[in-house]
Amino acid sequence: ARSCRTCGSRTPLAADRPTLAFKPAVPPPIPCKALDVRQKATTLLIHAHLVSLSGAPGSGWRRRRVPFAKLWRAASMLSDVLFADPAFVRGQSVLELGAGVGLCGLLAAKLGAKTVALTDFEPALLDSLALAARDNRAPGDAETRVARCDWREEASPTDDAAALAAAAARGGWLPALPFRETFDRIVGSELVYERTHAETLPFVLRARLAKPLGVATLVGAVRDRALLDALVAGAGALGLDVAETRVAENKN
Numbered sequence: 339a340r341s342c343r344t345c346g347s348r349t350p351l352a353a354d355r356p357t358l359a360f361k362p363a364v365p366p367p368i369p370c371k372a373l374d375v376r377q378k379a380t381t382l383l384i385h386a387h388l389v390s391l392s393g394a395p396g397s398g399w400r401r402r403r404v405p406f407a408k409l410w411r412a413a414s415m416l417s418d419v420l421f422a423d424p425a426f427v428r429g430q431s432v433l434e435l436g437a438g439v440g441l442c443g444l445l446a447a448k449l450g451a452k453t454v455a456l457t458d459f460e461p462a463l464l465d466s467l468a469l470a471a472r473d474n475r476a477p478g479d480a481e482t483r484v485a486r487c488d489w490r491e492e493a494s495p496t497d498d499a500a501a502l503a504a505a506a507a508r509g510g511w512l513p514a515l516p517f518r519e520t521f522d523r524i525v526g527s528e529l530v531y532e533r534t535h536a537e538t539l540p541f542v543l544r545a546r547l548a549k550p551l552g553v554a555t556l557v558g559a560v561r562d563r564a565l566l567d568a569l570v571a572g573a574g575a576l577g578l579d580v581a582e583t584r585v586a587e588n589k590n
Contacts, residue, residue: 412527413441415585416557420525424449426555430522431455432480433515433546435487435539436529438463440470446525447480454480457487457515464512485515490534493541520546524554536565540572547578557585 420427420442428450434443437456447454456467467484475482491514524547530536543554560566570580 409439409441410528412557412559413438416442416525416527416555417445419555419557419585420445420449426553427451427523427525431520431548432523432525433457433521435524435526435542437467437526438528440467442525442527444470444474444482446523447474447482448476451480451523454482455515455521456482456484459486459488461512468512484512486512487515487542489538489542492545493538515546518545520548520552522548522552524552525556526554527557528559529556530558530565530569531561533565533568536568537572539569540576540578543573543578544576 427446429452431453432443432446432451433455434440434446435457437443437458440456443454443456456471458464458467464484464486471482471484524543529539547554558566570582573580
């Protein structure tokens with residue numbers, strides 16, 4: 339994997355409530371199909387080319403191009419951040435939001451996390467994540483599962499049985515992330531590129547971060563400063579402390 343340089347200073351984060359740390363990264367994306375990521379003794383096989391249009395793996399596979407089925411540079415940078423500070427995830431429950439090909443969550447499982455949940459919304463990506471979780475499983479790794487997480491549902495939770503049944507149907511064969519389940523650490527890369535993402539993501543973070551010491555670290559390119567400002571403002575309005583730092587451009 340390519341390495342990045344991070345800034346030397348770190349902004350202290352309050353310890354009395356969940357925290358969001360956003361690390362802007364630098365585009366462009368890195369397209370890939372299947373990628374071996376090697377960092378010292380850690381090897382991950384990332385699936386970005388196998389998709390299922392008809393149920394669980396092995397039951398009628400067909401192939402097509404999947405939106406966002408690529409390794410974005412921000413994900414590579416976030417993996418560098420995690421690898422440089424494995425204590426951030428060691429012994430913690432970890433949620434990867436918008437996991438895409440799952441690099442960061444799978445790495446967290448190798449770095450000593452207690453449990454890992456890989457989540458996304460696109461059914462084909464969820465299928466691919468299930469394969470990646472299976473193929474990267476090794477003795478001593480964290481328990482890793484794949485679940486659907488629709489941020490719109492997270493922002494507007496409901497107990498209506500019909501609405502829940504419809505949401506489950508949209509998710510196909512994989513279950514939704516259990517209601518009220520929280521995590522010690524949340525990671526994510528390239529999560530905000532539409533207004534609806536900036537508006538709903540703060541609600542996901544508030545609902546899913548364990549209290550009082552949960553921490554989320556997000557890395558993303560700042561293509562639209564207004565979207566980032568909306569995310570930061572929304573998170574602050576919901577009681578999250580936000581610290582913004584910069585990840586230097588990848589030079590290698």
